Amino acid sequence: MDTCEIKALTFDVFGTVVDWRSSIIEEGRKLGLRKHIEADWVSVADTWRRRYNPAMERVRSGERGWIKLDQLHRENLLEVLQEHHIDTLDDAEIDDFNRAWHRLTPWPDSVPGLTRLKQKFILATLSNGNVALMVNMAKYGGLPWDAILGAETARAYKPQPQAYLRTADHLGLEPRQVMMVAAHNRDLIKAGKLGFRTAFIYRPTEYGPQQKSDLEPVRKYDFVANSLLDLADKLVPED
Amino acid sequence: MDTCEIKALTFDVFGTVVDWRSSIIEEGRKLGLRKHIEADWVSVADTWRRRYNPAMERVRSGERGWIKLDQLHRENLLEVLQEHHIDTLDDAEIDDFNRAWHRLTPWPDSVPGLTRLKQKFILATLSNGNVALMVNMAKYGGLPWDAILGAETARAYKPQPQAYLRTADHLGLEPRQVMMVAAHNRDLIKAGKLGFRTAFIYRPTEYGPQQKSDLEPVRKYDFVANSLLDLADKLVPED
Numbered sequence: 001m002d003t004c005e006i007k008a009l010t011f012d013v014f015g016t017v018v019d020w021r022s023s024i025i026e027e028g029r030k031l032g033l034r035k036h037i038e039a040d041w042v043s044v045a046d047t048w049r050r051r052y053n054p055a056m057e058r059v060r061s062g063e064r065g066w067i068k069l070d071q072l073h074r075e076n077l078l079e080v081l082q083e084h085h086i087d088t089l090d091d092a093e094i095d096d097f098n099r100a101w102h103r104l105t106p107w108p109d110s111v112p113g114l115t116r117l118k119q120k121f122i123l124a125t126l127s128n129g130n131v132a133l134m135v136n137m138a139k140y141g142g143l144p145w146d147a148i149l150g151a152e153t154a155r156a157y158k159p160q161p162q163a164y165l166r167t168a169d170h171l172g173l174e175p176r177q178v179m180m181v182a183a184h185n186r187d188l189i190k191a192g193k194l195g196f197r198t199a200f201i202y203r204p205t206e207y208g209p210q211q212k213s214d215l216e217p218v219r220k221y222d223f224v225a226n227s228l229l230d231l232a233d234k235l236v237p238e239d
Numbered sequence: 240m241d242t243c244e245i246k247a248l249t250f251d252v253f254g255t256v257v258d259w260r261s262s263i264i265e266e267g268r269k270l271g272l273r274k275h276i277e278a279d280w281v282s283v284a285d286t287w288r289r290r291y292n293p294a295m296e297r298v299r300s301g302e303r304g305w306i307k308l309d310q311l312h313r314e315n316l317l318e319v320l321q322e323h324h325i326d327t328l329d330d331a332e333i334d335d336f337n338r339a340w341h342r343l344t345p346w347p348d349s350v351p352g353l354t355r356l357k358q359k360f361i362l363a364t365l366s367n368g369n370v371a372l373m374v375n376m377a378k379y380g381g382l383p384w385d386a387i388l389g390a391e392t393a394r395a396y397k398p399q400p401q402a403y404l405r406t407a408d409h410l411g412l413e414p415r416q417v418m419m420v421a422a423h424n425r426d427l428i429k430a431g432k433l434g435f436r437t438a439f440i441y442r443p444t445e446y447g448p449q450q451k452s453d454l455e456p457v458r459k460y461d462f463v464a465n466s467l468l469d470l471a472d473k474l475v476p477e478d
Contacts, residue, residue, distance in 0.1 A: 070411065122374055132411025135361055135386050147374050147387045152409065170391065172309065172371025 003235055006197055008171050009117060010126035010149070012158075012182035013134065015206040017114075017228070018104035018141065021045055027100035035093070039084050046208075047083060051076040056128060056157040066155050068130040074098045101129070102136035107203070111142050113228025118144050120236045126150045126167050126180065128157050147171070159190035168196070181231065185218045192219070199223040199231055242474060245436055247410050248356060249365035249388070251397075251421035252373065254445040256353075256467070257343035257380065260284055266339035274332070278323050285447075286322060290315040295367060295396040305394050307369040313337045340368070341375035346442070350381050352467025357383050359475045365389045365406050365419065367396050386410070398429035407435070420470065424457045431458070438462035438470055 014020045028041030055072040058064050077098050081089065089097070114123055124147040125134050134148045149167045156162035168178050175195030182188050183203035192198045198221040204211055217224050225231040253259045267280030294311040297303050316337050320328065328336070353362055363386040364373050373387045388406045395401035407417050414434030421427050422442035431437045437460040443450055456463050464470035 122378065124374075130411070131386060131388070131392075131409040135363075135410065138385065139361065146377060147370060148385075149370070153370075153392045170370040171374065172369070 005177055006121065006179050007173055007177045008122035008124055009179050009181050009199075010124050010164075010167055010171075010191075010196075012180070012184060012187050013125050013127035013129060013137070014104070015203055016181065016183040016201055017110045017143065018106050018137065019206070020049070020101070020104050021206065021208060023104040024048065024100055027097065027103070031089075031093070031097055035088060037086055037088060039086055042208075044080055044084055044086075048073075048076055048080045051079065060157050060160055068132075068152060069128055070098065070101075070130050070133055073101055099136075102133050103140050104137055106141040106143060107227070109227035109229040111144070113230075113232045114144050116232035116236050116238075117228070118146070122146045122171065124149045124167065124171060126158070126164065128163075159186060161190070161194055164191050164194050164196060179222065181228075184214050188217075188221055189219060192221070197222045199225060201228065201231065202226050244416055245360065245418050246412055246416045247361035247363055248418050248420050248438075249363050249403075249406055249410075249430075249435070251419070251423060251426050252364050252366035252368060252376070253343070254442055255420065255422040255440055256349045256382065257345050257376065258445070259288070259340070259343050260445065260447060262343040263287065263339055266336065266342070270328075270332070270336055274327060276325055276327060278325055281447075283319055283323055283325075287312075287315055287319045290318065299396050299399055307371075307391060308367055309337065309340075309369050309372055312340055338375075341372050342379050343376055345380040345382060346466070348466035348468040350383070352469075352471045353383050355471035355475050355477075356467070357385070361385045361410065363388045363406065363410060365397070365403065367402075398425060400429070400433055403430050403433050403435060418461065420467075423453050427456075427460055428458060431460070436461045438464060440467065440470065441465050 011017055024045040025041050028044050032039055032041060055076055059067055077094060117123060123145055125145055127134060127150040129150065130152040131148050137143065138145050149170055151157050151163055153170060154163045154166035156166065168175050171178065179197035179199055180188055180191035181199045181201060183201045183206060188198040188200055200217040200221045204215055223231060223234055225234060250256055263284040264280050267283050271278055271280060294315055298306055316333060356362060362384050364384055366373060366389040368389065369391040370387050376382065377384050388409055390396050390402055392409060393402045393405035395405065407414050410417065415436065418436035418438055419427055419430035420438045420440060422440045422445060427437040427439055439456040439460045443454055462470060462473055464473060
């Protein structure tokens with residue numbers, strides 16, 4: 001396809017750019033060592049993430065008003081800790097563990113891939129993470145975003161159309177001038193329906209070794225790539 | 240003062256970080272050469288800028304709904320062109336001249352100063368410019384922002400309190416953890432009243448050689464600096 005019209009790439013971040021699962025497990029293990037807590041930190045990470053979509057759904061449906069992901073994460077964390085019988089953390093420790101989402105490690109190809117893509121395109125987040133979470137994560141991992149956009153600036157959680165459309169509008173671009181980059185079919189199908197270009201990134205271990213969803217693209221997207229470096233090879237060929 | 244508490248610096252951009260006046264004059268001159276238009280481009284730049292605040296005031300007052308600065312700039316430009324009897328530009332040429340605000344040149348100290356400040360602080364725009372304008376300007380001039388925030392993401396034009404307070408909230412910070420950096424007393428006085436730290440930057444030729452306002456800080460600010468490199472010397476001393 002002709003990529004001349006594409007001015008900006010917008011990125012899903014959790015799973016597509018950063019390895020949230022390994023990072024949260026590791027933060028849990030370190031916390032456990034520090035506080036002498038025996039717990040199944042893999043299960044903590046997975047149950048914490050499992051509560052992510054239902055929590056946002058209550059905002060999307062209008063059941064509750066706009067609320068940042070940091071706050072949803074914290075509410076979910078309290079439930080997860082209770083479920084795992086972890087009851088020796090004080091408020092500051094819970095806050096700090098909640099901010100583990102601000103310290104997620106990029107996949108190895110993310111920083112070099114984004115750095116090359118940035119030569120040609122505007123790179124913006126289009127994540128359900130709030131601005132502070134994304135800014136702190138970028139500082140932590142060296143992610144070279146041009147703009148931090150998405151749910152909080154659009155005041156809508158993906159896959160609500162406003163999350164995509166307001167982000168394109170903030171960039172001063174038509175949807176067809178923007179390509180959504182994600183490891184998740186649902187995200188790309190929605191973006192594509194709204195007129196965005198689409199790029200699928202394989203992240204077959206995002207949910208661990210037994211991952212069952214999003215192992216393959218289920219539609220025809222504009223690009224399919226094994227990594228962000230592979231996407232850069234396709235979009236910004238080196239001389 | 241103790242700077243440990245400061246996590247982010249928020250910047251006024253027009254005049255503080257970029258030399259809008261020389262840039263607009265230069266773009267006008269080039270347009271004049273290309274289109275064989277004789278005009279006083281210095282006066283075009285100055286009258287265009289003079290219409291900036293009154294246009295925003297109609298949004299601030301609620302006389303009209305939210306509208307991006309790009310659109311206000313364009314409406315103002317049509318009036319300025321008429322005033323200067325420039326009537327040979329087509330819509331695309333007017334659009335392109337309007338986008339001169341996306342191509343403003345940084346003051347010579349801005350990029351090296353910001354680059355050093357970025358080692359220690361989150362750097363965010365807190366400008367009345369819209370997101371696309373700021374993103375394109377950053378690409379054009381190499382401004383290393385961590386986040387593009389301000390009027391459009393806050394949906395309020397400075398000096399409305401929401402412009403400052405929502406920006407701090409987007410960064411997940413209390414006002415006292417944020418320092419407003421500006422060459423304009425009005426901006427700093429308002430930010431200071433809301434609890435922000437304040438840094439005044441001398442830009443004595445922003446409005447040209449006959450500048451009369453903002454030549455000196457009129458209050459006691461936390462920092463006063465001759466340039467962004469000077470501010471970096473004060474906040475991020477080199478070994």
